[in-house]
Amino acid sequence: MQDPHKPDLDDSLNVTQSHERLLRDAAAVAREKRVNDGGREPVSNWIFVTGGVVAIAAGLALGQAGGLFDYDATVAPGYVRRSLDSGEDSGPPPVDALKAYMAKGEKIYSKCVGCHGPDGKGGGAYPSLAGSEWAMGPTERFSMVILNGLTGPTSTGKEFGVMPAQGVGMSPTDLAAVMTYVRNSFGNEKGEVVTQEMAAHAIEISEKRAQVGTPVNKGELDSDHLQDLEGAALDPTTKVDPVSLAPVEE
Ligand code: HEC
Incomplete structure (x- = not known):
């Protein structure tokens, strides 16, 4: 079927x-x-x-309603939440000017350390910066030695040869920091800041030297550079930004 x-x-x-x-x-x-x-x-x-x-x-x-999604309410007690647009957390915390200049200056001193030594005492072919009259005296004279180098007798009358110019690539901040560092290290105790403004003047003066490009000597230092650099003094306890060294409003 x-x-x-x-x-x-x-x-x-x-x-x-x-x-x-x-x-x-x-x-x-x-x-x-x-x-x-x-x-x-x-x-x-x-x-x-x-x-x-x-x-x-x-x-x-x-x-x-300020309930579950309240951002500020999520901070543990004892902690401060910085608001994002206040600018409060836009950089490292401010530091006393002298301390900040010294910290930066210690880094710039790496340019000098090979000759003048970690203790600044020089030795052998190099003069000491500890107690040096030309490091501790008028700031314009000191700045001219750094920027242009030096030939002939040093502050003690002793001759060591020629110090090569150190100014190439040195910003006013670098120069101010290393001068402040030398004047407050190795037993030197100036207790003062050589400011960026002063250092900027030094660079201008150096560029206008009649013998630009050659090391300075005692004759030129005595006749042209026996004064302090122009610029307002900066209280060593003024709070500054540790990187830019610019004073910070508190
Ligand atoms: C390559 C070696 C060398 C370097 C680097 C060097 N110097 Fe000198 N410096 C000398 C010599 C050498 C003299 C002595 C020159 C002379 O006899 O005329 C001298 C002299 C000086 C003097 C004069 C001291 C005095 O009392 O008469 C100062 C201040 C000084 N140097 C600071 C510095 C600083 C600050 C730096 C770094 C930014 C530096 N030097 C880098 C070799 C150097």
Whole structure:
């Protein structure tokens, strides 16, 4: 007997009907929601969009109420939260001027240390900076020696040869710092700051020397550079930025 599920291939009507049934079933399956491999229906994008909008709205509402989203309320007691736009945390903490100039000057002294030594006492072919009259005396004279080098007798009358110029690439900040450092190290105790403003004047004066490009000597120092550099004194306890050495408002 003919199996009812199988089309009777001899009966063309039966074949057509079962073909149509197959197409109908396939279309029905296609109409069903897509089901992914795990067997779960994919979540509609609308759920995400709606959920996101609700979450943002709730966050804004809570934030305005000063509740869960209050940033300042999240600081542990005893700690200070600096507000981001106050500029308070825009750099390292300010330091006393003399201390800051000394710290910077110690680094610049690396230019001098090979000859004048870590203790500033020189020795052998180099004069001592400890107690040196030309380091401790008028600032213009000292600055001219650094910027241009020196030839002929030193402050003690002794001759060592020629000190090469150290001014190339030296900014007013560098010069001010190294002068302050030498005048307050190795037992030298000036207790004063040679400021950036003073050092800037020194560089101007040096560039206008008649013998520009040659080392200074005692004759020129005595006749042209026996004064202190112009510029307002800076109280050694004024707070300055340790990097720029510029005074900081407190
Ligand atoms: C290459 C070696 C060398 C370097 C580097 C050097 N000096 Fe000198 N310095 C000398 C010599 C040599 C003399 C003595 C020159 C002379 O006899 O005329 C001297 C003399 C001096 C004097 C005069 C001292 C006095 O009492 O007469 C001062 C001040 C001085 N140097 C400071 C410095 C500083 C500050 C630096 C670094 C920025 C420096 N020197 C770098 C070799 C050097």
